[in-house]
Amino acid sequence: MTQPTATLQQMQAWYDDAQSYLLTSTFSKAIEAMLPLAQSLEQWSLCDRLHAYDTQLHYMMDYLRRGAEDPTRKVSYLGLEEKLWCLLKQLGALLDIKQKCPCYDAQVKRWNGHHGVDTLQELLSDLHRSHALLSALSPQADPVQARQLIELHAQRQRDLFYYHLTRLSWQSDEQQLMLQALQGEEEGLPDDELCLALSAVTLSLLMYADPVKLDWLVSAYQYGRSWSVKARALVGIVFVYSGEESLTDRYPEVVSHLQALVDDTRLTTHLRQTILQIHCQYQTKTTQKRLRDTILPDLVKFGGIHLNPGEGEKEEPTFDPEANRQMEERMERMEKHMKELMKRTKRGEDIQYTSFMQTKQHAFFQEMAHWFLPFHRLHPTVVGLYGLPQSRPDSNLIFRILSTGFYCDSDCYSFCTVFSKLPDEFRSRLSQSDLPEELSQIQEADLLPADNFEHRMQLYVQDIYRFHQLFAPYKPLQHYLYANLPEELLGRLLTKPQRTELYEQLADLLLTLKDYDEARIIYHDLLLSEIHAPSALLLQKVGYCHQLLKQYSEAIRWLTKADLAQPDDPWTLRHLAQCYDQHCDPSQALVCYQQLDSLQPDRPELLLRMGVLCMQLHLYDEALPYLHKLYYLQADHPMALSHIARCLLLLQRYEESCSYYDRLLRKAECPADERVAAGAAAALRGDHTTGIRHFTEALEELGDKEFHRTYHQLRTTLKENGIDTSDLDILCNLTMLRL
Numbered sequence: 001m002t003q004p005t006a007t008l009q010q011m012q013a014w015y016d017d018a019q020s021y022l023l024t025s026t027f028s029k030a031i032e033a034m035l036p037l038a039q040s041l042e043q044w045s046l047c048d049r050l051h052a053y054d055t056q057l058h059y060m061m062d063y064l065r066r067g068a069e070d071p072t073r074k075v076s077y078l079g080l081e082e083k084l085w086c087l088l089k090q091l092g093a094l095l096d097i098k099q100k101c102p103c104y105d106a107q108v109k110r111w112n113g114h115h116g117v118d119t120l121q122e123l124l125s126d127l128h129r130s131h132a133l134l135s136a137l138s139p140q141a142d143p144v145q146a147r148q149l150i151e152l153h154a155q156r157q158r159d160l161f162y163y164h165l166t167r168l169s170w171q172s173d174e175q176q177l178m179l180q181a182l183q184g185e186e187e188g189l190p191d192d193e194l195c196l197a198l199s200a201v202t203l204s205l206l207m208y209a210d211p212v213k214l215d216w217l218v219s220a221y222q223y224g225r226s227w228s229v230k231a232r233a234l235v236g237i238v239f240v241y242s243g244e245e246s247l248t249d250r251y252p253e254v255v256s257h258l259q260a261l262v263d264d265t266r267l268t269t270h271l272r273q274t275i276l277q278i279h280c281q282y283q284t285k286t287t288q289k290r291l292r293d294t295i296l297p298d299l300v301k302f303g304g305i306h307l308n309p310g311e312g313e314k315e316e317p318t319f320d321p322e323a324n325r326q327m328e329e330r331m332e333r334m335e336k337h338m339k340e341l342m343k344r345t346k347r348g349e350d351i352q353y354t355s356f357m358q359t360k361q362h363a364f365f366q367e368m369a370h371w372f373l374p375f376h377r378l379h380p381t382v383v384g385l386y387g388l389p390q391s392r393p394d395s396n397l398i399f400r401i402l403s404t405g406f407y408c409d410s411d412c413y414s415f416c417t418v419f420s421k422l423p424d425e426f427r428s429r430l431s432q433s434d435l436p437e438e439l440s441q442i443q444e445a446d447l448l449p450a451d452n453f454e455h456r457m458q459l460y461v462q463d464i465y466r467f468h469q470l471f472a473p474y475k476p477l478q479h480y481l482y483a484n485l486p487e488e489l490l491g492r493l494l495t496k497p498q499r500t501e502l503y504e505q506l507a508d509l510l511l512t513l514k515d516y517d518e519a520r521i522i523y524h525d526l527l528l529s530e531i532h533a534p535s536a537l538l539l540q541k542v543g544y545c546h547q548l549l550k551q552y553s554e555a556i557r558w559l560t561k562a563d564l565a566q567p568d569d570p571w572t573l574r575h576l577a578q579c580y581d582q583h584c585d586p587s588q589a590l591v592c593y594q595q596l597d598s599l600q601p602d603r604p605e606l607l608l609r610m611g612v613l614c615m616q617l618h619l620y621d622e623a624l625p626y627l628h629k630l631y632y633l634q635a636d637h638p639m640a641l642s643h644i645a646r647c648l649l650l651l652q653r654y655e656e657s658c659s660y661y662d663r664l665l666r667k668a669e670c671p672a673d674e675r676v677a678a679g680a681a682a683a684l685r686g687d688h689t690t691g692i693r694h695f696t697e698a699l700e701e702l703g704d705k706e707f708h709r710t711y712h713q714l715r716t717t718l719k720e721n722g723i724d725t726s727d728l729d730i731l732c733n734l735t736m737l738r739l
Contacts, residue, residue: 006040011095018088027057030084034091041094046087053080093207121177124189160193161200170212178216182223191226192374198229199372202236209244211251218257231457235464238274241486248488255492262493271493272502273454275485279509281465364417371467375412382416408459410466500526511545520545536566547575552583570599586616604630611643620647638667642674649677650721654685672701673710680714683731695735704736
């Protein structure tokens with residue numbers, strides 16, 4: 001019975017019942033629960049399949065009841081179970097989309113079911129006609145005619161998008177037609193429409209696997225005419241293989257198709273680039289707060305009060321010096337934000353998610369197809385905001401920014417939406433503003449050409465990433481991005497050295513992105529996979545990850561192995577010394593620093609650290625040579641002076657200690673606590689007058705509590721080294737009493 005008015009709660013209950021029945025292999029009851037769910041979702045092809053499965057089940061039970069021998073009964077039973085689970089998974093994905101994307105659900109109702117090859121052929125023909133009209137349209141054409149043609153073009157793209165997205169499977173005739181769309185320019189789809197179709201197929205494959213669609217993606221990479229098409233196809237292949245398990249066993253024909261492409265050397269190169277770029281999009285956390293708290297509020301509030309320009313009568317502007325100054329300041333901030341935005345994008349960060357999160361409420365972004373619609377300056381949204389492009393493309397700030405080539409298609413439309421919130425007068429000023437330095441640097445940087453595969457792939461991954469983050473109708477995107485490599489794909493297409501190189505590149509990328517734990521895991525797996533003795537470089541990287549995670553015991557273990565594999569390596573010794581230092585083992589840290597000093601002598605930072613470590617170990621005589629050398633290399637080095645004076649004080653060489661303290665106190669920025677130590681050295685030398693003077697100056701600068709705390713620390717150190725402090729205690733009391 002059809003349930004057109006079923007609520008989401010009812011549909012969820014049917015789904016839960018079907019799942020529980022399948023878990024107990026009660027197929028008849030499972031089919032009874034799945035039928036009304038499929039009818040409510042208006043998935044009539046699924047209903048037909050359920051009826052067929054029900055008929056098959058009844059025949060099977062009837063044969064069993066009559067005692068008929070059926071040698072294939074067990075195989076048929078297991079096959080039916082697998083088919084029912086697969087169908088339930090499809091229904092669950094559609095139900096999840098219905099719950100999370102109401103706008104999507106409205107489009108599903110328009111394009112559900114099986115339309116057949118004739119409908120698809122009609123759609124493709126209309127797309128050819130609209131594309132031909134758009135190609136012949138000049139920028140100086142009538143704006144009304146331009147708007148009508150663009151709307152027709154965009155509508156056909158949306159229709160094709162939803163058609164592919166909601167189709168559960170392709171028939172053989174439809175596959176042949178879509179293969180023709182990949183061929184020559186006369187019979188095939190234009191690149192823009194083909195990219196949109198590839199986006200739709202990728203998203204539908206993330207819901208459920210279909211070998212025909214997946215094979216078509218492989219064909220799109222093989223026969224695609226442009227790098228843009230190839231990039232979208234390979235991104236889809238990697239996403240699907242990352243999210244689905246056992247594709248090799250289930251669809252060997254697709255794997256065979258992929259293996260036939262292995263001889264194409266570009267495939268392995270593009271595969272590595274795609275995987276690295278997908279993982280690179282994980283870097284968003286550091287930029288989101290900056291964009292959310294600073295950049296976006298400034299962008300949408302630059303105009304002050306008015307967010308809906310054009311309503312009501314405009315008053316004649318009056319000259320206001322203060323308002324003019326404020327406007328100039330806003331313009332400076334605007335240019336600063338734009339430069340920062342472009343720099344962040346140039347570094348490959350996916351910066352747009354937070355900055356444009358609010359724009360998904362805009363009507364334009366309620367259409368999912370717009371997230372994958374190739375950006376066109378004649379699109380109604382763009383034309384409505386900025387008019388038709390003029391003869392000079394750089395006459396408008398928005399076009400100048402978008403022409404830098406760093407922004408993916410949804411970024412371009414998002415920029416237009418953000419700028420639409422600014423008042424007319426402010427937008428006009430922005431269109432005339434100048435960012436010559438930043439734009440010239442970007443345009444002179446020999447940017448990747450428009451057809452470059454890696455560049456197109458990077459932009460498309462950003463579209464996919466943002467779409468999932470904002471709408472997320474499918475699995476969480478982290479399932480695909482977070483250190484999850486398509487093992488089946490890599491094992492089939494890359495040799496072991498190529499896989500090892502890719503894993504190491506990925507771990508290096510995670511290390512750069514400060515995801516130290518995931519990088520450590522990959523480095524460790526690489527070590528386990530090595531047949532021969534592990535390389536010192538990998539051991540260093542594992543130890544470095546542990547060090548950055550503040551796991552100093554593990555870091556010392558791995559760095560020690562690296563030192564054994566490659567003795568006397570300065571990098572290893574330096575980080576090993578740092579780990580011993582943080583692990584509170586100054587004696588071992590000193591040994592490592594001494595080895596490093598023998599390899600890289602007379603480095604000031606090493607001399608200082610060795611001197612400090614000797615002081616921590618109460619080896620003041622050994623500390624002095626390091627500190628004296630530092631003082632010789634860098635005259636009047638304040639830390640060298642301080643530590644030399646403290647060593648001489650603790651060695652009871654008071655005359656020399658006072659001499660060094662005098663040099664230190666003559667410095668303008670000498671810390672006040674050094675005056676306390678200088679007063680103690682003078683008093684222990686017998687010069688009580690100088691001692692009281694230093695104590696008094698320190699007391700005035702530090703205050704009673706801080707002075708007493710500093711003196712108490714110094715007194716404890718002196719007593720530990722066998723120095724009598726009774727005279728110092730008297731002087732300290734006299735000073736604090738201010739007698």
